[in-house]
Amino acid sequence: MLKNKLKEQKGFTLIELLAVIVILGILAAIAVPSILGLIDNTKKDAHIANAKQLVSSAKMAVASNDILQKDTHFLTLGYLETQNYVEKLDDTQGSGYVSSTNELVTSNTAPESSYVKIESGKVTAVRLKNNKMTLLEDGKSAGEVATNSPAEAFKISHITRGSITAVTQ
Numbered sequence: 001m002l003k004n005k006l007k008e009q010k011g012f013t014l015i016e017l018l019a020v021i022v023i024l025g026i027l028a029a030i031a032v033p034s035i036l037g038l039i040d041n042t043k044k045d046a047h048i049a050n051a052k053q054l055v056s057s058a059k060m061a062v063a064s065n066d067i068l069q070k071d072t073h074f075l076t077l078g079y080l081e082t083q084n085y086v087e088k089l090d091d092t093q094g095s096g097y098v099s100s101t102n103e104l105v106t107s108n109t110a111p112e113s114s115y116v117k118i119e120s121g122k123v124t125a126v127r128l129k130n131n132k133m134t135l136l137e138d139g140k141s142a143g144e145v146a147t148n149s150p151a152e153a154f155k156i157s158h159i160t161r162g163s164i165t166a167v168t169q
Contacts, residue, residue, distance in 0.1 A: 057086035
């Protein structure tokens with residue numbers, strides 16, 4: 001009797017197996033792009049957090065250096081790192097942030113590298129640049145962000161008291 005029951009059991013039909021495979025394929029087609037988008041947004045959030053860290057370290061530099069209380073200065077990423085105001089920032093894209101000099105830049109021309117602009121002791125702009133995107137905020141407009149790819153554009157609403165307060169995609 002038990003042997004007859006076992007012989008009567010049949011496996012799944014080819015149609016049932018194909019239906020399961022199609023359903024799994026549809027789920028994968030939906031899930032993979034959303035996960036990739038989440039990873040991309042996380043990298044952008046980390047880039048913005050690094051810019052906030054750059055602003056905070058520039059505030060420490062201004063507080064400890066009387067020269068920065070007057071005129072316009074550009075504190076480059078290299079300067080802030082060599083003066084130990086900030087530890088080396090990890091780039092989420094893996095290419096490293098662009099820093100051209102380890103010296104304090106006092107000219108009115110912004111360097112092409114990552115920097116924080118100080119005017120009369122106040123943070124007025126921040127630029128954090130790597131090979132994939134450049135985050136730039138001038139503090140005077142609604143926000144300006146340039147990326148090396150227009151598809152990766154995102155916008156900072158404004159800098160308030162030297163810190164980035166809002167970012168939108």
